[in-house]
Amino acid sequence: MSKDETLGEALRRQGISRRGFLKFCAATASMMALPPSMVPVIAAALESARRPSVIWLSFQECTGCTESLTRSHAPTVEGLIFDTISLDYHHTLQAAAGSAAEAARKTAMKENFGKYILVVDGSIPTGNPGYSTIAGISNHDMLMETAKGAAAIVAVGTCAAFGGIPQANPNPTGAVSVSDLVHDKPIINVSGCPPIPVVITGVLAHFLTFGTIPELDDQGRPMAYYGKSIHDRCYRRPFYDKGLFAETFDDEGAKKGWCLYKLGCKGPVTYNACATTKWNEGTSFPIESGHPCLGCSEPGFWDAGSFYRAISTPTEDIAKTAVYSVGAGAAAGVALGAMNRAKQRRAVETHEKVTIDDLEKEKQP
Amino acid sequence: MSETELLLWVRGPGLQIATVILVLGVVVRILQTIMLGRKVNLAAARGSAVAGGLRTIVTRSLPDTCTLQRSTFTVVAGYLFHIGLFVTLFLFAPHILLFDEVFGISWPALPTTVIDATAVVTIIALLAVLAHRVKDPVLRFLSGFQDYLVWFVTILPLLTGYIAFHRIGLSPPGLIALHILSVELLMVVFPFTKLMHAVSLFMARYYNGAIAGYKGVHS
Numbered sequence: 249m250s251k252d253e254t255l256g257e258a259l260r261r262q263g264i265s266r267r268g269f270l271k272f273c274a275a276t277a278s279m280m281a282l283p284p285s286m287v288p289v290i291a292a293a294l295e296s297a298r299r300p301s302v303i304w305l306s307f308q309e310c311t312g313c314t315e316s317l318t319r320s321h322a323p324t325v326e327g328l329i330f331d332t333i334s335l336d337y338h339h340t341l342q343a344a345a346g347s348a349a350e351a352a353r354k355t356a357m358k359e360n361f362g363k364y365i366l367v368v369d370g371s372i373p374t375g376n377p378g379y380s381t382i383a384g385i386s387n388h389d390m391l392m393e394t395a396k397g398a399a400a401i402v403a404v405g406t407c408a409a410f411g412g413i414p415q416a417n418p419n420p421t422g423a424v425s426v427s428d429l430v431h432d433k434p435i436i437n438v439s440g441c442p443p444i445p446v447v448i449t450g451v452l453a454h455f456l457t458f459g460t461i462p463e464l465d466d467q468g469r470p471m472a473y474y475g476k477s478i479h480d481r482c483y484r485r486p487f488y489d490k491g492l493f494a495e496t497f498d499d500e501g502a503k504k505g506w507c508l509y510k511l512g513c514k515g516p517v518t519y520n521a522c523a524t525t526k527w528n529e530g531t532s533f534p535i536e537s538g539h540p541c542l543g544c545s546e547p548g549f550w551d552a553g554s555f556y557r558a559i560s561t562p563t564e565d566i567a568k569t570a571v572y573s574v575g576a577g578a579a580a581g582v583a584l585g586a587m588n589r590a591k592q593r594r595a596v597e598t599h600e601k602v603t604i605d606d607l608e609k610e611k612q613p
Numbered sequence: 614m615s616e617t618e619l620l621l622w623v624r625g626p627g628l629q630i631a632t633v634i635l636v637l638g639v640v641v642r643i644l645q646t647i648m649l650g651r652k653v654n655l656a657a658a659r660g661s662a663v664a665g666g667l668r669t670i671v672t673r674s675l676p677d678t679c680t681l682q683r684s685t686f687t688v689v690a691g692y693l694f695h696i697g698l699f700v701t702l703f704l705f706a707p708h709i710l711l712f713d714e715v716f717g718i719s720w721p722a723l724p725t726t727v728i729d730a731t732a733v734v735t736i737i738a739l740l741a742v743l744a745h746r747v748k749d750p751v752l753r754f755l756s757g758f759q760d761y762l763v764w765f766v767t768i769l770p771l772l773t774g775y776i777a778f779h780r781i782g783l784s785p786p787g788l789i790a791l792h793i794l795s796v797e798l799l800m801v802v803f804p805f806t807k808l809m810h811a812v813s814l815f816m817a818r819y820y821n822g823a824i825a826g827y828k829g830v831h832s
Contacts, residue, residue, distance in 0.1 A: 467784075477780070477785065488706070488725070489724055489725045491721065491722030491724060491725075493706070509706070509710075510710055517784075517785035517786050518785075546784075546786070547615065547617065548615060548617040548618070549617075551621070552621065552786070553621060553624070558710055559786070560707040560710060560711055561624070561710060562624050562625065562628050562714060563621060563624045564624075564625045564626070564629050566628060566632055566714075567715050567716060567717075569629050569632045569636075570636050572633075573632060573633045573635075573636035573637045573640070574636055574637075576633075576637055577636060577637040577638070577640025577641050577644075578640055578644065580637065580641050581640050581641040581642075581643065581645055582648070584641060584644070584645055585644050585647070586648070588645060588648065588649060589648060589649075589650075592649075
């Protein structure tokens with residue numbers, strides 16, 4: 249595959265029909281909430297786009313994000329677009345190893361300085377640099393060096409976007425997110441554990457079409473995909489509104505597909521596109537298969553209490569606290585009451601009755 | 614402290630602190646009131662004090678015609694926001710879940726749209742009673758800092774709850790944390806202010822009714 253080949257040429261060579269390509273463009277436009285008139289613009293831009301150089305850095309991660317993106321049911325147009333980008337460095341997927349791999353990264357950085365897209369998955373340890381190294385280079389140094397020439401950075405997965413599980417309490421490696429370290433480049437957070445494949449291709453398509461990064465929410469995530477909560481787009485929402493809940497995983501409510509809020513669903517506080525794009529070629533998403541949402545695309549979701557307790561319930565034994573408080577209150581109340589009574593009694597005992605004479609006395613000057 | 618950490622704090626230690634202050638404070642104040650006792654009535658009883666007391670607890674729940682005519686606004690707005698508070702607090706599914714978790718008892722919930730509308734009506738009623746309090750010269754003269762404080766801590770959970778339900782502004786964990794925090798503020802303020810009337814009204818009604826019942830007259 250030549251470096252000068254356009255995306256359109258590459259897709260046609262791989263047997264993608266014009267019809268299939270336009271369908272992808274239309275789907276991308278609608279998912280990014282763009283008007284239908286933008287479809288030809290996207291098509292034209294993607295058609296003539298030179299394959300962008302992508303450098304993919306994997307730090308403290310589990311490769312689940314790469315698995316999610318590369319194992320989407322082939323051959324999808326998303327997958328092929330992903331294949332046709334010039335993935336110049338990805339140490340899990342590339343054939344080269346050791347110094348040859350590092351040389352590939354250096355070459356890509358030099359040739360496309362200021363233009364390449366940097367994709368990062370995994371968090372970066374700030375404790376001992378030796379916690380995670382690649383070819384003897386610490387994650388921190390490699391990120392800072394590669395970020396310098398990047399046009400934009402895509403933080404893929406919750407670890408890169410927010411710190412994820414390596415950052416979970418007690419955070420032994422001092423893990424931080426990309427945006428904690430890089431402040432002078434546009435960063436797009438594509439969070440999720442793992443993130444939805446179509447979200448990253450959508451972000452790439454947007455970048456190729458408009459040359460800009462998409463509109464982001466306050467967590468740096470593309471609004472088009474993270475603009476609504478799982479709860480708002482959930483097909484079980486009517487049951488929540490009616491107050492119909494599954495109480496256990498195998499009761500009548502669960503079998504009838506009622507709301508999973510009581511089983512700890514984090515849908516109301518989680519922003520992602522699972523409920524609409526779904527997983528495995530649109531087959532289903534966790535709630536559809538009967539499991540509450542874990543909230544994996546939100547910062548600190550590992551430390552946000554049990555996955556199986558609703559967000560509005562206490563984390564401590566409040567009934568016990570209340571019982572002890574009643575006991576302590578009773579003791580204190582009786583003691584204070586007794587003191588009040590003693591005061592009352594003393595007041596009665598020391599009370600001096602006023603006689604007519606006393607009143608007569610007061611009249612005199 | 615991040616929003617998630619704040620949420621964990623208000624669901625855990627924060628709620629514990631508020632529960633201790635609320636329960637301990639209420640129990641102490643009830644016992645103090647009861648232990649003050651009443652003077653022995655040496656007159657012969659003409660009726661049952663207990664029956665009169667219990668009856669009055671119930672009968673005083675409805676306004677008498679005179680009061681309703683004289684201060685229609687106070688009665689209507691007062692009933693509206695008290696019923697609204699009851700409905701939003703006890704008939705909203707996530708709240709029932711909380712009571713279920715703590716006390717092990719639950720009951721059916723109202724649809725969220727009904728709760729939503731009730732919350733709006735309750736907030737409007739509370740704003741109206743504040744406006745009335747500020748506008749009416751006599752009420753304004755009688756009002757002290759505590760009256761405005763209890764109004765504030767009462768409307769705050771409704772406002773934060775409404776904002777959290779519609780997710781306006783902050784991220785959802787932050788909004789829920791603020792909502793729970795506002796309820797904890799209410800719990801902490803409760804035993805030391807006029808909010809205690811939610812408990813003491815029953816004792817006051819009983820005393821009044823018992824006095825009248827002993828004399829054999831209507832309370």
